[in-house]
Every structure is written in structure tokens, then in C-alpha cells.
Amino acid sequence: DIQLTQSPSLLSASVGDRVTITCRASQGISSYLVWYQQKPGKAPKLLIYAASTLQSGVPSRFSGSGSGTEFTLTISSLQPEDFATYYCEQVNIYPLTFGGGTKVELK
């Protein structure tokens, strides 16, 4: 199975900060990488697919980059509604796998 390692697992930040989350795959997955946001008690929400394509309706402060084994999710200016947990998912090979998650909390 492909392992996805997210770092950091916990990120403390302030409103307005630029935030970067990394997702590393144990083997190359081309650009088959998806990012989700999840708030407590809610279902995951699609943010970015194909490593860098923003889902319709997602604010442009979110961006994704990378290919192969290393990927990043960046929030250019953190907003109050962005405090949540973020997951990467590889959709290249079965079984699909998720990273362990990065919780973004208020500093």
C-alpha cells in the first residue's frame, strides 16, 4: 500500500498567516493527489484535485502543488473559517489511502 505522511500533524497559526502543509508519498503517484478539509462533526470537503486544481467554489487562497512523491497545500492568508483538519489522499493505486491529517489550530 502507498503510505502518505503529512507534516506537521498539528499547526498553530494566526489569522492572516501563510500556512503550508506537506504530504509525502511512499512511492510515486504522479499527480493523483487530492486535498480535503474537515471540520468537527462534518464530512470532508473537497478542496483540490489532481494535486493543483482548485475545486469550484473553493477560495483562491487555497493552492496545491507537487507531483511524484511530494505535495503541498498552501493557504495564502488564513481565515477564521479555515481552522480545520486537512487530509491528503492518493487516488493512483488501490487501495486508496489518506494521510494522517494536519490539524490547523488558532495560535
Added chain:
Amino acid sequence: EVQLVESGGGLVQPGGSLRLSCAASGFIFSDHYMDWVRQAPGEGLEWVGRSRNKANSYTTEYAASVKGRFTISRDDSKNSVYLQVNSLQTEDTAVYYCARYQVSPYRFSDIWGQGTMVTVAS
């Protein structure tokens, strides 16, 4: 409105069974792959399995942790996908989500249900 609504969760004893349902609306259900993803309390997301669409013969895929115990089926006439969970273990305790999976030209789960909780305990 495009939405998925899960049901069927509950409290079950170890070794027991449940059938989870996911009802879709607002889109052409038969065109789409459907996934099940679960999340244990306080933990991350775990992909459980997939039902492909009619064009792909309704074939299925499963995570190793559930293969042989869980079965995914669907009824396009009812716009529903199901997850039969058998031989439940305490580690199967989780919220179970169904999700619509887009496969072409890009791959991602864009619509998720609200989840249904399965608790395995004696």
C-alpha cells in the same frame, strides 16, 4: 440539490452485522462510482471500498481490512448504494461516509454524505 444521505448505523455486538444505506439525489446516480470511507472516533479517514458503475459492470474494490467481511452493492433504480458489514469487530467502530467518486478526466470524491455511526460493543 446534489446530496447523499446515509442510514442504517447503530450499536451492534462483536460478530454482528449491519446494512448501511446511502441514498443519492440530484445527479445521475447510475453514471457514477460510489465509495465508502470510514473514520474511527478521533482518528483519520480510511477508504473502505468502491462500487463502479454499470458501464464498468458494477465491479467492486475493498480495503484489505474489510475484504471478505464487507460487501458493497447498489440499486440504480433506487439511486442507492449499500454496505453490508458482517463479522463486526470493535475496531470497525466508526462513522461511515458514502461519497460520489469522479473518475474521468480527474479522480476525486466531490460529494459526501453526513455519515452514519456504527458502534461495535458488547
